[in-house]
Amino acid sequence: MTAESSEAPERALDVLGALHSTPARRYLAPDPIPESVLWAILDAAIRGPSGGNAQGWGWVVVTDDEIKQRVAAWYRENWEAAYGRRREEFLSGAPTGGLSRRGFLGADHLARHIQEAPVWVFAVLRDAAGSTNPRTGSSIYGAVQQLCLAARAYGIGTSLTTLYGGHEDELRELLGLPADALTMALVPMGYPAKGRWAQPKRRPVEEVVHWNRWGVQRSRGAEGGA
Incomplete structure (x- = not known):
């Protein structure tokens, strides 16, 4: 097991610290995740919000290699169709708009090695298979993010994907x-094998926040707060 692993949270992270x-x-390393940690x-994930507090969800934890291998083949098929075939374009460093x-x-590494992540979690929503509501997933995605944040507290890496x-x-x-059930996301989990816990780079918040109407923006710290 890696040095980062532990059966207790690696340190007391405050909420904003975890969010950032x-x-x-x-x-992700193949090292097993202790069952008590999982x-x-x-x-922690199921404490997340759900529409009407209905909690019409289920969480399928996958550790079986045969299931992983089958799903991983679908994942790689979709990855190649959407991104992998443009490998040279992306690696050239030229602007791609993606x-x-x-x-x-x-993402390419994950596509080629996703089956090696020791634990997968499928977020499943009941009464969703026949839904035409584009907001159906909102009843579980808050809880999925809590899953990722709770994993962070234990030094376990995650990513949310639907590329299967x-x-x-x-x-x-x-x-x-x-x-009646529909999977809303797959979250592969494992102790990080590369990289570090860091604040993700994002566009400045002022560029993506609009006040009362789209296109109305203000500088951070400007007078006239909400």
Whole structure:
């Protein structure tokens, strides 16, 4: 097990500290995650919000190599179709309007090694299979983020992906899901094998925040707060 691993949180992280230092971690070691830690992370995840507090969710924890290998093949198929075939373009460093070179390398590594992550968690929503509501996932994504933040407290890396898509019926059978259920995300989990806990780079908050109407922006610290 890596030096970062522990059956107790690595340190007391305050809420904002965790929020500012939980990037997607795509280089994951195969070291096992203690079951007690996994339970603690899942218990924190289910404290997240759900629509109407209905908690119409389920969490499928996958450690079985046969399941992983099958899903990983779908994942790589989708990765190649969407990004992998443009490898040279991304690695050239030329503006692509999508992934940066570094971002591509991390995502490419995950696509090729996702089955090595010791634990996968599928976030599953009930009564969602026939939904046409584009906001259906809002009933579980808050809890998914809590899963990622709780993992962060234990030094465990995560990333949220849906790139296995297009095989939902096969996945439903593989995981034994109820007919009304739909997976909303896959979160591979593992102790980081590369990289560090750092604040993800983002566009300045002033560029993406609009006040009362789209296009109305102000400088940070300007008078007339909400």
